[in-house]
Amino acid sequence: MGYADDRLGERACAVVVPVGEPPMLSDVTAHLAAQGMAKQYWPERWEIRAELPRTPAGKIQKFRLREDLQRDIGRGVFDAPA
Secondary structure, X not given: OEEEEOOOEEEEEXXXXXXXXXXXXXXXXXXXXXXXXXXXXXXXXXXXXXXXXXXXXXXEOHHXXXXXXXXXXXXXXXXXXX
């Protein structure tokens, strides 16, 4: 999920609903490195949610996730990367 960034335009954030114990961001980035994914596509933020917002048809409401991320940044819930 992308969220706005003043310097780069957009940053990556992984929004996950874990089954069981949630993995650490370092575990996910290690997995992505092992899979050969380029670092610029790795998430820089990690949001754990109990559930994702969905439409009545069951589709994920990505616009609501983006709004939540921007609101959290504005409130200082997590700092934007330097």
